[in-house]
Amino acid sequence: MDHDEVFRALADPNRRLLLDALRIRDGQNLGQLCELIAMSRYGVMKHLRVLEKAGLITCERVGREKYHHLNSVPIQLVYERWVSNYARPWAGALSALKRYVEENEQMEKHIQMIFVQASAEKVWQALTDGALTKQYYFGSSIEAEWKVGGKYRYVNPDGSDLVTGEVIEIDPPHRLVTSFTPHFVPVEIPATQVTWLIEAEGDACKVTIIHEGVDTSTELGGQIGEGWSRILSGLKTLLETGNTLLLPPMGAH
The missing domain is CATH 3.30.530.20 (START domain)
Known part of the structure; x- marks a missing residue:
């Protein structure tokens, strides 16, 4: 896993908003996620591709629809790598990562x-x-x-x-x-x-x-x-x- 990809993906506020949306309600399609951000469908798709490349989301096709799921494993690995080894200087900067690991999605x-x-x-x-x-x-x-x-x-x-x-x-x-x-x-x-x-x-x-x-x-x-x-x-x-x-x-x- 490329930690730089994870950090780059999390650096954008729109991508963090998409992750928060999936944390609250997992398994949303493109149309549902587009309602959250004031940009074109193409722009949202680009953000989703960045998140998928970083491993922060996974995608599941059901018929013609594509559903997006939050994947917390890369965040867990980044948190362990940086907070466990450099707990004091990084704890504040990575507190958002810790919340993603500890908070759980309500889903079936x-x-x-x-x-x-x-x-x-x-x-x-x-x-x-x-x-x-x-x-x-x-x-x-x-x-x-x-x-x-x-x-x-x-x-x-x-x-x-x-x-x-x-x-x-x-x-x-x-x-x-x-x-x-x-x-x-x-x-x-x-x-x-x-x-x-x-x-x-x-x-x-x-x-x-x-x-x-x-x-x-x-x-x-x-x-x-x-x-x-x-x-x-x-x-x-x-x-x-x-x-x-x-x-x-x-x-x-």
Whole structure:
């Protein structure tokens, strides 16, 4: 990820306005976003292309419409890179980035994306190998029957379940769809659906996570939204450097 691209994208007030609009209501089309800014559709499209190039938004086509989704992962990475290493001098300047990471969108479909300098096969292995998941998925090792209808569980170091579910679709090394039942909260939560998409982009891959059926305006939804940012950031760090990304506990910012 190019940090300069992220900073350039955030430097323009109109682009920040578009990001705020997607934070408040995710999944808007061009017409809806054009209502917010006093400029031509072409001008808004140019701003959206800059945001997409920086990885700050992702796009989803549904029929003839193109919907735009906020992607907080690049902001998470920039925040970790600069605030964690230069906390005092940069904390004030980057407080807006911190707000984007901590505030969660109220939506039924949560989409995040990141580019990883690794092959699709390596990314798939990192998703399905328990020895690797424990290095980026909150210390948990995945155990699974990798077939449609197969059960899976992310197992904590103490043997308890972090997340369980069932494989709905599987197409190695490009697509994995599962149900998702969290066990890190004291109440029973209905299952939702998670889709992993792995798309080759030259020598790298675009990795997209789509979590459907979760309301990120709730406390649990907020935890899940930040959790995916941390998981994707940790996955990228592991595959590109071989190291585990060390982060403070969630909520400790």
